[in-house]
Amino acid sequence: MPELPEVETVRTHLAPYVVGKRIVQVEVNAPNVLKNTTVPGFRNRVVGKRIEGLVRRGKYLQFLLSGEQAVLVHLRMTGKLLYRPALQEEPRARLRLHLQKGLLVYEDVRTFGGFWLVPKTGPTGVPGYDTLGPDAAGEAFTAAYLRQCLAGKKRMIKALLLDQHVVAGLGNIYVDEALFAAHIRPDRQAATISRTEVGKLHAAIGRVLAQGLAHGGTTIRDFVDSNGREGTNQSFLQVYGREGMPCPHCGTRLVYTKVSGRGTRYCPHCQRKRRRTQHV
Structure with missing residues (x-):
């Protein structure tokens, strides 16, 4: 399972490609990766939104969207978040966010990872996330x-x-x-x-x-x-x-x-x- 350095590496490499981009289309090939919403619900809440930021807490990534929502992601054992400049054939692609420029692709062989729609501030209701301790790379971990x-x-x-x-x-x-x-x-x-x-x-x-x-x-x-x-x-x-x-x-x-x-x-x-x- 990716740990803090791996998830932070994904964040730092991905942010320049996605932050500031608007989501224009959502493609979900494995609905079970959506943990607290349906495919139509996810699509309705994220299409048209701009990705305003990408932050990490522990082993989670959070895409901050324009408005009040964010998308929380946990890669688990085999999840991968990849940036593609153009659409290509990817049999293991479980979810794609088509952006104004390029695509954000989620691949997962075993589909243990997940996506949650959460509020940008306050409790998320996601088991395990709201009760996380201080980040191991953060100032509070002294x-x-x-x-x-x-x-x-x-x-x-x-x-x-x-x-x-x-x-x-x-x-x-x-x-x-x-x-x-x-x-x-x-x-x-x-x-x-x-x-x-x-x-x-x-x-x-x-x-x-x-x-x-x-x-x-x-x-x-x-x-x-x-x-x-x-x-x-x-x-x-x-x-x-x-x-x-x-x-x-x-x-x-x-x-x-x-x-x-x-x-x-x-x-x-x-x-x-x-x-x-x-x-x-």
Whole structure:
């Protein structure tokens, strides 16, 4: 599933092509991608509207339309938002927005992604969106906030960081990378992480997200940007997808395990367990 750097890459690449353009026609080939409206309802609310902005929150994109409405999008596992200068044959195109110039095409092999019509301000009514925590790349996600979230929590640190109600935008890849960079085992209880470690973890999260953005996102299987180009960050990952290989820091063989049901990679030496319980 695309995480914050991948969704932000799509946003930054797509915005110059679509912002300021008017939607002149809507084509829906898979009605199930519309989550809270019908095809006629969606068409009636967006045709003739101008796309005034494109913003990201966590793993969601929001197209701000002229008037009171916005279109909220979540790509899920295999969704792709692509800009096309002209109409072309695309068997996997589930939805097309014909613009004054070019088209915005939504492709999705498994059709897990979705579109919602929502108000531009206030609650959206979309499950999971209104309760998102601070964006992992936003100013509200501070080391002090992270310390507060960890204090007294018995949950494993990886599970807590993956909780979108705690912090929005992080997923399996970047959590594994950040925990490795901070030398924290993913199965440690959150409450055992010291104040110093929290500071290192917060900084590590920022670094791995910045690295992902700098390399156009991570492409493991399906992710491409709005021009159909794969990201290159997979070539710079330290632990994710490298189980059984030597740790880039100490040479110890990297381990694969499950933490809260999620596949997890870490170095048993660099991220070894602490003997003494520590408190935030």
